[in-house]
Every structure is written in structure tokens, then in C-alpha cells.
Amino acid sequence: MRWYVLRVASNREEQVREALVRKVTLEGLENDIGRVVVPVEQVKRIRGGKQKVQKRKLYPGYVFMEIEPDANGKISEKAWFLIKETMGVGDFVGTEGLPVPMSDTDVAKMLSEVEKVSEQTAANIKVDFAKGDVVKIREGAFENFEGAVDSIDTERGVVRVIVTIFGRSTPLDIEYWQIEKV
Numbered sequence: 001m002r003w004y005v006l007r008v009a010s011n012r013e014e015q016v017r018e019a020l021v022r023k024v025t026l027e028g029l030e031n032d033i034g035r036v037v038v039p040v041e042q043v044k045r046i047r048g049g050k051q052k053v054q055k056r057k058l059y060p061g062y063v064f065m066e067i068e069p070d071a072n073g074k075i076s077e078k079a080w081f082l083i084k085e086t087m088g089v090g091d092f093v094g095t096e097g098l099p100v101p102m103s104d105t106d107v108a109k110m111l112s113e114v115e116k117v118s119e120q121t122a123a124n125i126k127v128d129f130a131k132g133d134v135v136k137i138r139e140g141a142f143e144n145f146e147g148a149v150d151s152i153d154t155e156r157g158v159v160r161v162i163v164t165i166f167g168r169s170t171p172l173d174i175e176y177w178q179i180e181k182v
Helices: 013-027 077-084 104-119
Strands: 002-008 033-037 040-047 050-057 062-067 089-092 134-137 146-153 158-165 168-175 179-181
Touching: 002 013, 002 104, 013 033, 013 062, 013 077, 033 077, 134 158
Parallel strands: none
Antiparallel strands: 002 062, 002 089, 033 062, 040 050, 134 146, 134 179, 146 158, 158 168
């Protein structure tokens, strides 16, 4: 089986995936169509001291499908119409309306991302800062102070910022949402 990329309506990826899986089972096309995947990552967000784990799509607007091409390298007519008649489906990624299978390296990358998420038990917090970045504190006792990021604890969502107070460098542990890049 080869992997193909399908354009779908934005924010409808999971609904399209479920509809395709259901239709494949109903039509008995399990031999023609394999896995249908929407790669996601789990992201922890902290707002106001409360943690939430959210799923974020790695490729918004796309669904990945494993399909068995026929001897000519084309998708069978039954599978083609099953996919194209599903609500929310746009078109395959390819040239001139013909679906082009993904390269093996792209498939390996996409599948490794999917497996990484399934193995992930506790999501880390997505922090958009790196060590050395100059940031400004937006909230708290040190509001409007500027400093440099020293370290990041993605598990707790805390960033250590080195701020100069009264001429001395002072490390502050601040939640990531209380700072912004300068």
C-alpha cells in the first residue's frame, strides 16, 4: 500500500477521517484502503494556573490515507468514488488531478510523528522561547521588566528569566504566559 495526501475542509479533518473509516468498513474496501490518519500533537497550555492538554493538528487541512494502487499505479474506481463522495473532501495532492503517492522519507517522517504522539503520556508545554531570548514580563510583581531567558521547564511551564534589579542580575521563575518576546 502507498500513502496519499487528501485535502479536506479546515477543522473537519477528524470528521472526514471517521466518515472515511466508516464508509470503508461498510463498502468492504479494507483490502484497497488501509489506515486513515490525522497527525496531531498533544500540547499543554497553562492559563491562570490551570493546565489543559489539547490536541493540535500537525498538518491542518490534510488527511493521510494508505491506499492500494492497481497495476497501473492508479487508485481503483470504487475507492476513488468512495473518497471523493465523502462530505468535506477536497482533492488529492498531486499533479493535474492525479493523486501522487508520498515519498518514503515523507511517510517515515509523518508516521514517526504519529507514533511519537501515541507514546507520549504526559504532554509537554509548548513554549515559544529559547535560551538567550530577550523577553518582557507582562504580568506580576515584575511587570514591564526586561530580561534574558536562562532556562525553560516545559513540564511545569516555567521560564527562568535573568532580570537586572538594582544593578544585580536576579533569576526569576515566571510562567511562560506571563512573558512576551521583545
